[in-house]
Amino acid sequence: MGFKLLSFRGGTRPPGNKHFTKNKNIEKAKVPALVYIPLKQHVGAPCEAVVKPGDQVKMGQVIGKQMGFISVPIHSSVSGKVKSIIPFPIPQGNKEMTVVIENDGLDTLDDSIKPRDINALSADEIRNIILDAGIVGLGSATFPTHVKLSPPADKHIDTVILNGAECESYLTTDDRIMIEQADEVVAGLRVIMGVLDVKMGYIGIESNKPEAIAAIEKVIGNESNIRVKVLKDKYPQGCERKLIETITGRQIPSGGLPMDVGVIVNNVGTAAQIYKSIITGMPLIEKVITVSGRGVENPRNLLVRIGTLLEDLIDDCGGYAGDPGKVIIGGPMMGMAQHSLEVPVTKCVSGIVVLPKEEVKDEEILPCIRCGKCVEVCPIHLMPLHISAYSLKGDYESCKKFNALDCVECGSCSYICPAKRPLQHSIKVAKEAIIAENKGKASGDQ
Amino acid sequence: MNNSLVVSSYPHIRSKETVSRIMLDVILALVPAAIASVIIFGWRSLLVIGVSVLSAVISEALIQKIMKKPITIKDLSAVVTGILLAYNLSPAVPLWIVAVGAVIAIVLVKQVFGGLGQNFMNPALAARAILLAAWPVQMTTWKKPIIDAVANATSSATPLPILKDGETWAKLPPLMDVFVGKVGGSIGEISALALLIGAGYLLIRKVINWRIPASFIGTVALLTWIFGYNGLFTGRWEYHIFSGGLMLGAFFMANDYATSPVTPKGQIIMGIGCGVITTVIRLAGGYPDGVSYSILIMNIAAPLIERYTRPRIYGEVKANV
Numbered sequence: 001m002g003f004k005l006l007s008f009r010g011g012t013r014p015p016g017n018k019h020f021t022k023n024k025n026i027e028k029a030k031v032p033a034l035v036y037i038p039l040k041q042h043v044g045a046p047c048e049a050v051v052k053p054g055d056q057v058k059m060g061q062v063i064g065k066q067m068g069f070i071s072v073p074i075h076s077s078v079s080g081k082v083k084s085i086i087p088f089p090i091p092q093g094n095k096e097m098t099v100v101i102e103n104d105g106l107d108t109l110d111d112s113i114k115p116r117d118i119n120a121l122s123a124d125e126i127r128n129i130i131l132d133a134g135i136v137g138l139g140s141a142t143f144p145t146h147v148k149l150s151p152p153a154d155k156h157i158d159t160v161i162l163n164g165a166e167c168e169s170y171l172t173t174d175d176r177i178m179i180e181q182a183d184e185v186v187a188g189l190r191v192i193m194g195v196l197d198v199k200m201g202y203i204g205i206e207s208n209k210p211e212a213i214a215a216i217e218k219v220i221g222n223e224s225n226i227r228v229k230v231l232k233d234k235y236p237q238g239c240e241r242k243l244i245e246t247i248t249g250r251q252i253p254s255g256g257l258p259m260d261v262g263v264i265v266n267n268v269g270t271a272a273q274i275y276k277s278i279i280t281g282m283p284l285i286e287k288v289i290t291v292s293g294r295g296v297e298n299p300r301n302l303l304v305r306i307g308t309l310l311e312d313l314i315d316d317c318g319g320y321a322g323d324p325g326k327v328i329i330g331g332p333m334m335g336m337a338q339h340s341l342e343v344p345v346t347k348c349v350s351g352i353v354v355l356p357k358e359e360v361k362d363e364e365i366l367p368c369i370r371c372g373k374c375v376e377v378c379p380i381h382l383m384p385l386h387i388s389a390y391s392l393k394g395d396y397e398s399c400k401k402f403n404a405l406d407c408v409e410c411g412s413c414s415y416i417c418p419a420k421r422p423l424q425h426s427i428k429v430a431k432e433a434i435i436a437e438n439k440g441k442a443s444g445d446q
Numbered sequence: 447m448n449n450s451l452v453v454s455s456y457p458h459i460r461s462k463e464t465v466s467r468i469m470l471d472v473i474l475a476l477v478p479a480a481i482a483s484v485i486i487f488g489w490r491s492l493l494v495i496g497v498s499v500l501s502a503v504i505s506e507a508l509i510q511k512i513m514k515k516p517i518t519i520k521d522l523s524a525v526v527t528g529i530l531l532a533y534n535l536s537p538a539v540p541l542w543i544v545a546v547g548a549v550i551a552i553v554l555v556k557q558v559f560g561g562l563g564q565n566f567m568n569p570a571l572a573a574r575a576i577l578l579a580a581w582p583v584q585m586t587t588w589k590k591p592i593i594d595a596v597a598n599a600t601s602s603a604t605p606l607p608i609l610k611d612g613e614t615w616a617k618l619p620p621l622m623d624v625f626v627g628k629v630g631g632s633i634g635e636i637s638a639l640a641l642l643i644g645a646g647y648l649l650i651r652k653v654i655n656w657r658i659p660a661s662f663i664g665t666v667a668l669l670t671w672i673f674g675y676n677g678l679f680t681g682r683w684e685y686h687i688f689s690g691g692l693m694l695g696a697f698f699m700a701n702d703y704a705t706s707p708v709t710p711k712g713q714i715i716m717g718i719g720c721g722v723i724t725t726v727i728r729l730a731g732g733y734p735d736g737v738s739y740s741i742l743i744m745n746i747a748a749p750l751i752e753r754y755t756r757p758r759i760y761g762e763v764k765a766n767v
Contacts, residue, residue: 014459169459241760254761327451332458339453353458360452366465366521369563372708373463381757385708403759411457418463425455 005207006246007232010379012412014169014235014333016208020292020299021172026180028303029289029316033103035078035307036088036344037063038096042136043143044070049099055082060283061110063099072134072144076101077285077305079108089343091329091336098344101307113281123195126278133277134284134347139163139174139238139267140330142348145274148264149195155259157196161247162189164205164212164268165231165238168331170292171351174268176301177288178205178212181272186219188271189226191278196264201226202247203268206233235333236410240265242379254406269350284347289313293328295354297321304345311341313352325360328353333411366419374413374423380406384413384423391430396437399430407431465562469522471653475644476529476698482627482637486591487537491633495532497541501548502528509557523562527551530570533634533694534738535577538589543581547573563704567745571699571738588630604630605689606734609682612675624688631690638688645697657713658701658720663687665721673729686728691737695720699738705745707752715751719744 040046047064051057057076064074080103088098121129131146151157162185166174178185189201205213207230220226229247231237241252243265250261258265273284285306292299297318304313310327314320328335329349374384382403390398404427413423483491506524510517531547551573556565578585588604605624608614619629627637634641648654667683674680686692700706700720707713720740727736 012461014457014461245760251761254759256761323450325452326454326458328456328458332456334456335458336456337451337453337458339451355458357450360458361460363460366518367561367563369465369468369523370703370708371468372703375708375710375757380760382759383708383756402756403762406759406761415457415459416461416463418461418465418468420460420464422455424457428455 005232006204006229007234008237008242008246008379010377010381010412011234011236011242012377012416013233014415016233017169017292018172018175018208020170021290021301022175024172024176024299024301026176026288026301026303029305029308029313031078031103031105031107031305032308032312034083034309035076035101035103035305036098036309037074037077037101037307038088038090038098038344038346039064039074040090040096041074041142041306041346041348042072043141044068044072044147046096047071047074049085049097051082051085051099053082053084056080057082057101058108058110060113060285063101066131070144070147072131072136072146073283075134075283075285076110077307078103079106080104089340091338091343091346091349093336113283115281116278118191118275118278121278123197126191126195129278130274132283133273135270135273135277136284136347137267138269138273138287138347138350140348140350142346145266145270148266149192151196151259151264156262157198157259157264158200158262159248159264160189160193160196160198160201161243161263161265162201162203162268162271163238163240163243163265164203164209164216165243166209167206167233167235167238168333168335168351170353171290171331172292172301173288173290173350175209175212176290177269177272178203178209179215182212182215182219184272184275185268186216186226188266188273188275191274192264192266192271193225198264199225202229203227204229204231204237204243204247206231206237208233235412236379236408239379239408239410241408254403287345287347287349289345289349290351291317291354292351293354293356294359295321295324295327295356304349306345306347308345309341310338310343310345310352313345314341314354320354321356323357324354325357326353326355328355333415334409363420365421368419368421371418373416373418377412377416379410379412380408382407384427387430388413388421388423388426391426396430396433399427400434404430405434465521465523468653469526471648471651472526472698473522473529475648475653476526476533476634478640478643479533479634479637479694480529482640483537483633486627486636487589487633488592490589491532491537494535494537494539494541494544494633495529497544498532498535498548499525499528501545502531502552505549505552506557509553510561513557515561518562521562524552527556527569530568530634530699531573533698534570534574534632534691536585536588537633538587540584543577543584547577550576565704566749567742568699568702568705571742571745574738575742591628591630591636604734605685606728609675609685609689609728610734615675615682618682618685621684621688624685629689632694635691635694638693641693641697645693648697654697654701655713657710658706658717659696661714661717662696662700662720662724663692665718666692666725669721669725670729673725686725690728690735692724695724695737695741700741700744705748707748707755709752709755709757711757712748712751712755715755716744716748719747719751
């Protein structure tokens with residue numbers, strides 16, 4: 001490409017390791033005999049079960065109803081019989097009430113699922129469809145999409161950005177979606193732009209995905225209000241704040257949201273899901289997931305039913321290669337390490353990375369040598385060495401003065417640190433303490 | 447199922463950077479200057495370096511044992527301190543002074559203040575300053591370069607005293623001799639060429655950045671050119687930048703992690719400050735060279751500079767400050 005790649009100050013480039021799966025088509029994963037569907041898979045209030053053990057359910061039927069505005073319903077991903085409703089581990093590490101369904105293997109569709117004519121729908125009708133389909137941010141944030149598409153009247157939104165950066169190592173989910181479902185991605189972007197009445201849409205893609213860039217550009221053709229922005233491949237380019245800055249030059253004010261600078265960002269997978277759910281009537285019951293890493297026999301990109309256990313997925317990929325050291329839900333920079341495979345795929349899962357034992361080192365933590373590399377890589381231009389030092393001493397007041405709350409928790413500082421200090425982790429501890437204290441103050445004032 | 451899965455907070459991957467790898471890079475970058483020194487002064491240089499390194503490593507291990515702390519000599523930082531101390535000494539210095547200097551650097555300047563990363567002054571430079579105050583005669587007895595002893599006896603004088611005194615400018619050695627190091631001086635400072643080779647390696651390896659060295663050397667060049675002996679803008683800046691301890695100080699000591707600011711703006715201020723003080727001492731002070739004192743003075747100012755040069759954070763709102 002003959003033009004200059006867009007980028008930002010700070011950041012780092014961990015080994016991409018995308019070669020394991022980047023050229024593999026998305027394939028349907030085996031649908032297991034039992035699915036475990038947690039009633040909380042999104043940011044916001046958990047759902048309330050509307051089925052009970054013994055009930056027959058159909059594929060796409062609502063099994064958990066939305067509670068409040070910031071919440072979405074949850075659907076059955078198979079047809080069959082409800083076996084039980086029990087507390088069960090979720091990827092975040094805690095347990096949530098989970099509907100266990102025995103799959104009858106028939107995939108009998110729920111009566112509510114009917115194709116629609118997209119041109120006959122108003123903006124509000126589309127928002128309702130998105131809500132009823134249980135769609136949340138599929139990049140792993142899981143914020144309810146209908147809420148994002150309902151900005152307050154005083155916020156003027158003029159730009160929609162689709163996030164196709166996929167800066168995490170190993171993951172090729174968004175890459176494959178852009179290659180194989182380019183039409184749906186672009187159509188989804190048009191729907192979002194229509195709902196928000198916005199004239200300009202961008203799709204930000206890192207330069208290491210030339211096939212995806214070509215596929216999306218082909219679909220866009222001469223359309224003048226949608227553009228692909230090619231970004232330098234650097235971590236954390238996919239961080240919302242950096243993506244908006246890189247593409248529009250606007251900085252979200254400290255503590256603010258993208259809508260404060262007139263921008264709404266959605267993941268490319270979310271856009272494709274919006275379009276598909278509108279056209280087919282099918283709610284969000286399956287997700288594209290990259291299963292990768294040197295610890296798995298046959299890395300693949302899979303279309304997985306929500307509620308499939310990790311152990312079923314690893315089996316589907318030929319099992320472990322050698323002794324596993326770490327199983328990570330998400331990517332290695334920001335993902336969540338799991339202690340067991342008895343955890344279901346939920347709406348937040350975009351990848352599973354298995355690191356073999358030899359890649360999991362228990363590294364010795366040395367004193368800070370003040371090399372300043374953490375300052376150099378911090379995308380928010382914080383001074384991680386100082387915030388971390390204060391946090392370890394329990395001096396959260398000083399952490400606050402050093403802007404700990406602005407940390408986006410990308411982990412670049414911990415990644416680069418030659419002394420292997422747990423910088424990001426200690427900053428997160430400080431953040432949580434400051435937030436808890438602010439909440440305490442707020443409730444004390446009342 | 448397998449119960450041996452490791453659970454820890456992210457990131458789950460770490461860069462290959464390590465403290466000992468950084469120190470090893472610095473050691474490698476200092477090798478060309480050692481070779482140059484042996485060529486110019488003979489094996490005596492290597493002896494001084496060896497005694498200094500050995501004394502530094504042994505005293506670090508001993509003091510940590512006495513203080514009941516983990517022994518950290520394998521991080522190689524004591525080796526670096528040992529080499530830098532030797533580089534700041536005359537090749538003719540008595541070996542027992544070298545050993546005393548290494549003990550001062552490690553015990554008094556580094557470990558007493560908390561060890562690696564905690565010292566507030568550059569250990570090698572602080573030790574040299576103490577040695578110079580304690581044994582001024584031994585510390586300023588210089589050795590003639592062996593390779594030039596026969597060919598050109600006059601070039602054994604270091605250019606800095608000559609630069610101070612305009613009457614004797616005719617005695618200045620050829621610039622090329624100064625650049626490659628065919629002049630007198632401390633063990634490690636004489637060959638700008640050898641030091642620049644090492645500095646280039648550190649820049650490529652991203653162990654150091656350009657900010658402190660460039661602003662330090664740039665400031666010295668600019669000021670020595672402006673305030674020339676024969677009037678404004680007549681200075682022999684090209685001799686100034688390749689003479690004395692400037693290259694060694696700018697690339698290997700002023701930017702020492704522990705004793706310089708981590709902020710980009712702070713690093714530039716640090717470099718300019720070193721440059722100004724070095725020039726003032728060189729042109730108007732009692733010593734021929736001011737590099738090591740300028741760095742020590744700026745070391746003390748570094749925490750303050752860092753505090754006032756915090757980077758503007760992403761999305762910073764004025765009302766929040």
